[in-house]
Every structure is written in structure tokens, then in C-alpha cells.
Amino acid sequence: MTSRFKGISFKGLIVLIFLISFSSSASVILIPMDAESQKNHLKAYGITYWMLGKQQKVQWLLNYRGGSFLLPDGDAVRKECQIRGVSFEVLADSEAQSILDGISSPSQNQDAVILEKAPKIAVYSPKDNQPWDDAVTMVLTYAEIPYVTIYDEEVLQDKLPLYDWLHLHHEDFTGQYGKFYGAYRAAPWYIENKRISEERASKLGYAKVSEEKGAVAEKIRRYVIGGGFMFAMCSATDSFDIALAAEGVDICEPMFDGDPSDANYQSQLNFDRTFAFQNFVLERNPLRYEFSSIDMTAKRQIPKESDYFSLMEFSAKWDPVPTMLTQNHTTLVKGFMGQTTSFARDEVKPTVMVLGESKLNNEARYIHGIKGKGFFTFYGGHDPEDYQHRVGDPKTELELHPTSPGYRLILNNVLFPAARKKKQKT
Numbered sequence: 001m002t003s004r005f006k007g008i009s010f011k012g013l014i015v016l017i018f019l020i021s022f023s024s025s026a027s028v029i030l031i032p033m034d035a036e037s038q039k040n041h042l043k044a045y046g047i048t049y050w051m052l053g054k055q056q057k058v059q060w061l062l063n064y065r066g067g068s069f070l071l072p073d074g075d076a077v078r079k080e081c082q083i084r085g086v087s088f089e090v091l092a093d094s095e096a097q098s099i100l101d102g103i104s105s106p107s108q109n110q111d112a113v114i115l116e117k118a119p120k121i122a123v124y125s126p127k128d129n130q131p132w133d134d135a136v137t138m139v140l141t142y143a144e145i146p147y148v149t150i151y152d153e154e155v156l157q158d159k160l161p162l163y164d165w166l167h168l169h170h171e172d173f174t175g176q177y178g179k180f181y182g183a184y185r186a187a188p189w190y191i192e193n194k195r196i197s198e199e200r201a202s203k204l205g206y207a208k209v210s211e212e213k214g215a216v217a218e219k220i221r222r223y224v225i226g227g228g229f230m231f232a233m234c235s236a237t238d239s240f241d242i243a244l245a246a247e248g249v250d251i252c253e254p255m256f257d258g259d260p261s262d263a264n265y266q267s268q269l270n271f272d273r274t275f276a277f278q279n280f281v282l283e284r285n286p287l288r289y290e291f292s293s294i295d296m297t298a299k300r301q302i303p304k305e306s307d308y309f310s311l312m313e314f315s316a317k318w319d320p321v322p323t324m325l326t327q328n329h330t331t332l333v334k335g336f337m338g339q340t341t342s343f344a345r346d347e348v349k350p351t352v353m354v355l356g357e358s359k360l361n362n363e364a365r366y367i368h369g370i371k372g373k374g375f376f377t378f379y380g381g382h383d384p385e386d387y388q389h390r391v392g393d394p395k396t397e398l399e400l401h402p403t404s405p406g407y408r409l410i411l412n413n414v415l416f417p418a419a420r421k422k423k424q425k426t
Contacts (some may be wrong), residue, residue: 005399007128014180014319015283020244023222026073026092026093026252027073027074027090027091027092027093028070028071028072028073028090028091028095028096029050029070029071029072029077029078029081029088029090029091029095030068030069030070030071030088030089030090030091030099031044031047031068031069031070031071031081031087031089031215032064032066032067032068032088032089032329033065033067033068033069033329034065034066035066035329035330035403036075036250037065037087037089037328038066038086038087038403039085039086039087039402039403040085040086040087040402040403041066041086041329041402041403041404041408042142042143042145042398042401042402042403042407042408043085043086043142043143044086045094045143045403045408045411045414045415046084046086046088046143046144046145047069047071047077047080047081047084047086047282048069048115049118049143049144049145049414049415049418050080050144051072051077052115052116052117052118052418053118054213056071056072057072057114057115057116058070058071058114058115058333059100059111059112059114059115060112060114060115060185060192060327060415060419061091061099061103061110061111061112062110062111062112062113062316062320062323062324062325062327063108063109063110063111063168063316063327064099064103064110066327066328067324067327067328067329067412068146068182069095070099070100070112071420072148072213073090074405077183078090080366081233084144086226086341088342089283089309095300096141098334100112100349104120106317109313109316109317110316110317111144111316111317111320111323113320113324113419114419114420115252115415115419115420115422116419116420117262117418118418119161119163119164119165119229119414119415119417119418120148120163120164120165121140121145121146121148121163121165121167121414122147122148122150122160122162122163122165122166122167122304123137123140123147123148123149123150123165123166123167123169124150124151124155124166124167124168124169124171124220124236125137125149125150125151125169126151126169126196127149127151133383133395133396134170134233135233135382135383135384135396135407135410136167136169136171136231136233137149137169137411138395138396138398139398139407139410139411140414142398142399143411145414147167148163150163152200152204152212152213152216153200153204155216155219156204156215156216156219156252157218158219158361160219160220160223160228161223161226161228161246163228164227164228164229164417165228165229165413165416165417166223166228166229166230166231167231167232168220168222168230168231168232168233168236168237168240168381169236170233170234170235170236170241170338170382171235171236171239172213172235172239172291172340173213173214173216173217173236173239173240173242173243174206174210174213174246174251174252174291175208175209175212175213175214175240175256175257176210176245176252176256176286176291176395177190177193177194177197177251178285178339178384179207179286179288179289179290179291180284180337181255181256181286181287181304182287182288182289183225183289184256195383198208200212201326201373203380205243208252208257208258208361209257210250210251210252210256210257213246214243214246217240217243217244218244218247218362220240221273221275221371222246223277223374224371224372224374224375224376225371225372225373225374226372226373226374227372227373228374229374229375229376229377229413229416229417230374230375230377231375231376231379231410231413231414232375232376232377232378232379232424233338233378233379233380233381234338234339234340234380234381234382234383234412235291235338235339235340237276237294237340237378237380238277238280238291238292238294238340238343238401239291239377240275241274241275241277241283241289241294242280242292242294243279244273244274244275245269245270245273245274246265246268246269247270247273249262249265249269250262250265251265252283252376253284253286255286258413259376261284265282266281266282269282270342273364274349274367275351275352275371275378276348276349276367276369276376276378276398277294277347277348277378278347278348278349279344279346279347280292280293280294280344280347281293281417285392287391289339289409293344294340294343294344294347295340295341295342295343295344295380296341296342296343296344296361296363296380297337297338297339297341297342298362299361300341300342300363301361302358302360302361304334304335304387306360307334307336307358307387308332308333308334308335309332309333309335309342309357309358309366310331310332310333310356310357310359311326311328311331311332311333311355311356311366311367312326312353312354312355312356312357313326313331314326318341319418320363320417321375322353322355322368324415324416324419325355325366325368325377325409325412325413325416326355326356326409326412327364327408327412328405328408328409328412329403329408330405333356333365333384333405333406334384334387334405334406335358335365335381335387335410336381336382336383336384336385336386336387336388336406337381337382337387337388338380338381338382338383340380340381341381342358342361342363342364342365342380342422343363343365343367343378344362344364345362345363345364345365345366347369348364348367349369349407351369352367352368352369353367353368353369353375354367355368356409363380364380365379365380366378366379366380375416379409379410381406383396384404384405384406384407384410385398385400385401385404385406386408388391
């Protein structure tokens with residue numbers, strides 16, 4: 001016996017050889033997120049969330065192969081990936097360590113962020129049927145990520161702190177019923193929506209829908225300041241900030257709330273209360289399908305075939321938050337429209353980060369900011385895979401778009417609250 005193993009019994013040697021063999025064969029699962037290797041990017045987020053729900057930590061490899069995930073290996077996770085159609089690779093521990101060593105190099109704009117727990121997700125959405133679909137609920141369902149639907153009653157009853165992440169549905173927080181009056185005031189769904197909204201406001205103790213929606217917006221504002229994470233799309237972005245700025249000011253015309261708006265209400269707006277926007281001008285015409293100058297929809301001159309926006313590049317090691325939110329297998333994302341399609345750059349507050357932009361039209365598409373102890377992200381447009389979704393159009397079938405870059409941005413936000421918080425350096 002060689003001197004290396006002198007003093008070890010035969011039985012001890014067998015155990016040692018077994019341990020060495022076991023150590024060298026230990027493995028992890030890599031879920032690649034690049035364009036070439038992953039068959040279903042959207043369901044890959046669901047696998048990651050599923051692992052977090054089992055109290056397993058996951059490493060998010062920022063800027064490594066499209067923002068890949070490193071998971072503990074096991075028969076259950078392999079089977080789950082196979083069932084959901086998610087591509088994965090089995091790596092020896094030594095291979096995984098080599099990847100992590102490379103990522104940690106100062107020369108690489110990459111980082112490994114630990115995801116620790118599955119965030120509790122709430123979607124703010126009315127219980128009654130709406131004549132449009134919500135991209136977030138569709139992608140959460142497709143990715144098999146659980147969520148709870150809440151609405152005004154739960155928000156006003158202070159239920160928001162029960163959740164880590166809140167999505168705002170295609171919503172109008174100003175009490176103007178989405179500014180659909182011009183085109184749809186005679187439509188049965190519009191009439192019914194107005195009736196239900198007025199009934200709800202009265203039941204909750206408010207004289208007007210605008211007052212009730214303003215109170216809801218204020219509760220959400222406090223939730224974020226207290227440490228919550230809010231994600232909004234389409235009209236929920238600008239109408240939320242408008243409601244905050246118009247606190248105590250009547251900006252609704254008689255067809256919306258039964259009495260005239262306040263004279264000179266534009267001059268009474270308080271931009272100090274808003275999250276993302278400043279110095280915007282409200283649209284006074286009730287027949288116009290627009291809230292304010294924030295939205296770029298009517299000012300756009302981009303043909304559909306060249307409508308793309310680019311994701312900004314951030315330092316993974318120094319700015320992990322915006323880096324997480326922009327993880328993708330492409331930096332160029334197909335544009336899509338909505339009631340609020342994009343944001344005027346000169347009306348975005350200087351403290352807010354622009355994560356995605358179209359320089360052709362000087363518009364911000366995807367923005368993020370900090371408010372108090374919490375975070376918010378606003379994403380312009382209605383449905384990343386339906387260029388111009390109209391009222392009553394059929395919903396998008398995500399089985400046809402399993403690698404959608406536009407939908408990936410939504411799911412980046414879903415996982416963000418799971419990250420072990422690092423102090424942002426810039």
C-alpha cells in the first residue's frame with residue numbers, strides 16, 4: 001500500500017474511495033437561456049419558481065448564456081423539466097464551479113445572483129369579465145407560476161403587505177373608464193363596467209369612482225414605499241401616476257362622474273407624488289382615447305416591420321437590479337402597442353432608469369425605479385406578441401411563442417423579488 005494511504009484500514013479505504021467517487025460525480029442542473037439551446041424560455045422561469053417553492057436556492061447567472069439558471073440536481077427536477085419541455089444540461093460540480101469562476105472574473109460583465117424564496121404574487125384585476133386579456137396573467141398561467149387575484153376591496157382592506165409582488169392589470173386609476181367613452185359608450189360591456197364600478201365605489205364608501213380609484217392608488221403607493229414591488233403595463237402605468245398627481249383634484253368631465261372638472265386642474269397637479277413621470281399635460285377631451293402627453297402612441301412614426309426597442313446594458317457586478325430585469329436571449333425586442341404604448345423620454349423623471357428604449361422615436365418602453373424601500377417597473381404596451389391588440393380580439397396563445405423576448409421581461413420582474421438583495425453601487 002502506498003504511503004498516501006498508510007494507517008487507513010481496508011474498510012476505511014473503501015469508504016474513502018466511495019466518497020471521492022461520489023464527490024467527483026455530484027452534479028447540478030443548468031437551464032440555459034440563450035437562443036440556441038433553450039426550447040421554452042417562458043416555462044424555464046416556471047421551473048425556477050417551482051424549485052424556489054421547494055425551499056431550494058437557485059443561482060441566476062446574469063449575462064451568462066442569456067441569463068441561465070443553476071439548480072440543484074435531482075430526479076424530480078429532471079422529470080419536471082422533461083414534462084414542461086424545458087431544455088437542461090447536467091453538469092458535474094467541477095464544471096459548474098468552472099463556470100462560476102469565469103463569471104466572477106472582473107473581466108466578465110457577468111454575475112451569479114442567489115434566488116432564495118418564491119415570491120408571493122398578486123395580480124390586481126377585476127373579478128368580472130373584461131373585453132381584453134392581460135399579458136401577465138397569461139404568461140404566469142403558461143409558465144405555471146401561481147398567483148392570487150385581488151382588486152379594490154382587498155387593497156383598501158390593507159391586504160397588499162401579504163404579497164411580495166403586485167401586477168397592475170390594464171387599468172384606469174383616474175376614474176375615466178379607460179377613456180373608452182368616445183368609441184364604446186354605447187357598448188354593453190362599457191355600460192356594465194361603469195355600473196359595476198359605481199356600485200363598487202358606493203359600497204366601499206366613496207361618492208365617485210375617481211375618488212375610490214385614487215384611494216386605491218394611494219394604498220399601492222404606500223405598499224411600494226414600504227418595500228413592495230410593483231409591475232405595471234399599458235394604461236396602468238400612466239393612469240397610476242396621473243391619479244397620484246391629481247390627489248384631491250377633480251380631473252373628470254361630467255360623463256364620467258356627473259359634475260364638471262375643476263377649473264385649471266392642470267396647474268394643480270403635484271408631480272412630487274408620482275413614481276415615474278413629471279411635467280405631463282393631461283388630455284382634456286373626453287372623446288379622445290388618451291390620458292396625457294406621457295404616452296407616445298399618437299406621436300409614433302415607426303412602421304410595424306421596423307418597430308423594435310433595444311435593451312440597455314448594465315454592469316452585472318455593480319448594477320445587478322437593472323441587469324436582472326433586462327436578462328434576455330436578444331437585446332432587440334419586437335415592439336407592440338397598447339393604450340399606453342411607450343413613454344415620452346423628456347417626461348420620465350431623471351431618477352428613473354430606462355431599461356429599454358427606441359431611439360428612432362425618442363421613447364422609453366421599459367423603465368424602473370426605487371420608491372422608498374420598494375421598487376416599480378413600468379412596461380409600455382399591452383401584449384408582447386400581439387402588435388395592436390384591440391378590444392374583443394382573441395387572446396394570444398403562448399404555446400406559439402415559448403421563446404418570446406417580450407414576455408421574458410415580464411418574468412424577469414416576477415423572479416426579481418426572490419433575489420438576495422445586494423446594495424446597488426450606482
